Amino acid sequence: MDAEPLGQVVRRLRLEADLTLEGLSEASGISARALSDIERGAARAPQHRTVLAIVRTLDLPEADRAAMVRAARDGRRRPRRELPWRLPLPRDTADFTGRGAELASITAALTGSRAARSPLVVVTGPPGYGKTSVAVRAAARLRSAIPDQLFVDLGGVTHEPPSPRAVAGRVLGALLGRESTGEDPGCVRQLLADRPHLVVLDDAAGESQIRALRPTTGPTAVLVTSRRSLAGLEEAGRVPLDRLPSADAQQVLAAIIPAEQAGETDLARLARLCDHVPLALRIAGNRVASRPGWTAAGLVERLAVREHRLDALTAGDLQIRAAIRSSVDQLGPSTQQLFRRLALIEDPTFTAGLAAALVGEPRWRAEDMLDELADLNLVQLAPGDRYALRGLLRLYAEADLAAHEPRAARAAARAAADQWRGTTSSSPGQSGVATRREGRHVPSPRPSGRLAHRHGRRHRAARG
Structure with missing residues (x-):
C-alpha cells in the first residue's frame, strides 16, 4: 500500500x-473537479487540509488514513516522471470485444495498397459508443507497421x-x-511529412x-475520433459506430462479470x-463485478424501472448520463429544447415538419436544429x-423534458404536434395539399443566409 499513488x-x-x-464532493466540501484531478493523478500533491477532509468524510480506519497521508506526502516529494511533451496512447482495453468490421476498415484505409498519401480516417458515433477504444485498438494493430504513434486529446466536448x-x-x-515554444502548424506538418507516424x-x-x-504529403496517417460528423474534412475515410450486436454486447458483460x-x-x-451501448455495458458489468453479493439479475430489476435507468447506469466516476450531457451541453438553448421535446414523439421516426410543430418554429429553423443534433x-x-431518437438518448431526453418543462408546456407541445398531424394528413387515396407540402418536392421558405449561418455555427467550437 505504501507505493500506491494517492489517486x-x-x-x-x-x-x-x-x-x-459527486457524493464525496457534497459530503467533503471539495469540488468534484478537484477530486477527479486527484484520482486521475493530475493533482498529485493536494493541500494537507484537502486530504484530511477526504479522510474525515470516508471515516477511515487508522491504517487507511495513514496510507492516504503518506501517498499525499510522497506526491509532494516525487517529481513527475511523465515528461510533459510525451503523447503516449492510452492503455488498450484488455477485454475489447467486437468491432471487427470497423477495425478492418480503419487499418485498410490507413495502410492498405489503396491508402492515399497522408491517409485520414474519422471514427464517429454517439456518446458512449466506444470511439476512443476502437481508435486505441486500431493503433495497437498498426504498431508493427507504424511504430511511431502519438495521441492527442482535442477536448471536443469541453x-x-x-x-x-x-x-x-x-x-x-x-x-x-x-x-x-513554437506553435507553427506548418512546421508540424513538415515534420510529420518526413517520416511515418500514426x-x-x-x-x-x-x-x-x-x-x-x-x-499534404508523406506517409503519416491520421486517425480521428469525434462525436461530430466533421463533414468539412476532404478525402477522409469515415467509420460510423453503431450499437454492438447482441452477441458482442453479451460477451462484453461476460468478460467483466x-x-x-x-x-x-x-x-x-x-x-x-x-441498449447494447459499450459504455453502458461496461458500467453495468463493473457495477455487478465490484459487489460480490450482487447478481446481474438484481441489476436487471433496477434497470427495468425506466425512469431510474440512467441513474442506475453509474459506476464510480463512469456515468452514462454525464456522457450524454457533455454532448447536449454543446447545443444552443433552442436546440436543447427541441431535443428534449422529441421525446414526446412516440413514432419510430419523424419529419422536420413535426419537429417544427413541437417548438413552434418554421420548418427551415427546425431543419437547422435537426442538422445540429445529427451532427453531434x-x-x-x-x-x-426522416429522423429517429432511440434508446438511451431517448431516455435522457425524457428525463430532461420532465426536469426542465412544466406539465402545461409539455401538454401544449403535444397538442401542437397532434394538430400538425391532423392538418398534414389526408384521406386514403387522396394526395392532400398539406401532405405534398410535408414532402421534399416543395422546398420550405427560408432566409437566403441560412447555409452561411449553419456552417458558421458548426465551427464555433474550433475557433475557440
Missing part, C-alpha cells in the same frame, strides 16, 4: 465506501477545446523530444484542429437494457428524409 488510494477507498465523485495552434504546439514538442486525434471539436496537423454472478439469460436482458449524433438519420 489510486482515494479512488479505491471511495468505491469501497460506495460513493460517487467548454474550451484547445486551439489549432495549441494542438500543433503539443505535437511539435513530441516530435522534437523536448518542450517547444497520429490519433481523440474527441475532435472541429475540422480546423485536424487541418493544423494533417500533412464473474460467471457465478450472471446467467446467460440475465446477460441478454442486461445487454438489452443497456444525438439523433439518427432515417430513410425518407
Whole structure:
C-alpha cells in the first residue's frame, strides 16, 4: 500500500465506501473537479487540509488514513516522471470485444495498397459508443507497421477545446523530444511529412484542429475520433459506430462479470437494457463485478424501472448520463429544447415538419436544429428524409423534458404536434395539399443566409 499513488488510494477507498465523485464532493466540501484531478493523478500533491477532509468524510480506519497521508506526502516529494511533451496512447482495453468490421476498415484505409498519401480516417458515433477504444485498438494493430504513434486529446466536448495552434504546439514538442515554444502548424506538418507516424486525434471539436496537423504529403496517417460528423474534412475515410450486436454486447458483460454472478439469460436482458451501448455495458458489468453479493439479475430489476435507468447506469466516476450531457451541453438553448421535446414523439421516426410543430418554429429553423443534433449524433438519420431518437438518448431526453418543462408546456407541445398531424394528413387515396407540402418536392421558405449561418455555427467550437 505504501507505493500506491494517492489517486489510486482515494479512488479505491471511495468505491469501497460506495460513493460517487459527486457524493464525496457534497459530503467533503471539495469540488468534484478537484477530486477527479486527484484520482486521475493530475493533482498529485493536494493541500494537507484537502486530504484530511477526504479522510474525515470516508471515516477511515487508522491504517487507511495513514496510507492516504503518506501517498499525499510522497506526491509532494516525487517529481513527475511523465515528461510533459510525451503523447503516449492510452492503455488498450484488455477485454475489447467486437468491432471487427470497423477495425478492418480503419487499418485498410490507413495502410492498405489503396491508402492515399497522408491517409485520414474519422471514427464517429454517439456518446458512449466506444470511439476512443476502437481508435486505441486500431493503433495497437498498426504498431508493427507504424511504430511511431502519438495521441492527442482535442477536448471536443469541453467548454474550451484547445486551439489549432495549441494542438500543433503539443505535437511539435513530441516530435522534437523536448518542450517547444513554437506553435507553427506548418512546421508540424513538415515534420510529420518526413517520416511515418500514426497520429490519433481523440474527441475532435472541429475540422480546423485536424487541418493544423494533417500533412499534404508523406506517409503519416491520421486517425480521428469525434462525436461530430466533421463533414468539412476532404478525402477522409469515415467509420460510423453503431450499437454492438447482441452477441458482442453479451460477451462484453461476460468478460467483466464473474460467471457465478450472471446467467446467460440475465446477460441478454442486461445487454438489452443497456441498449447494447459499450459504455453502458461496461458500467453495468463493473457495477455487478465490484459487489460480490450482487447478481446481474438484481441489476436487471433496477434497470427495468425506466425512469431510474440512467441513474442506475453509474459506476464510480463512469456515468452514462454525464456522457450524454457533455454532448447536449454543446447545443444552443433552442436546440436543447427541441431535443428534449422529441421525446414526446412516440413514432419510430419523424419529419422536420413535426419537429417544427413541437417548438413552434418554421420548418427551415427546425431543419437547422435537426442538422445540429445529427451532427453531434444525438439523433439518427432515417430513410425518407426522416429522423429517429432511440434508446438511451431517448431516455435522457425524457428525463430532461420532465426536469426542465412544466406539465402545461409539455401538454401544449403535444397538442401542437397532434394538430400538425391532423392538418398534414389526408384521406386514403387522396394526395392532400398539406401532405405534398410535408414532402421534399416543395422546398420550405427560408432566409437566403441560412447555409452561411449553419456552417458558421458548426465551427464555433474550433475557433475557440
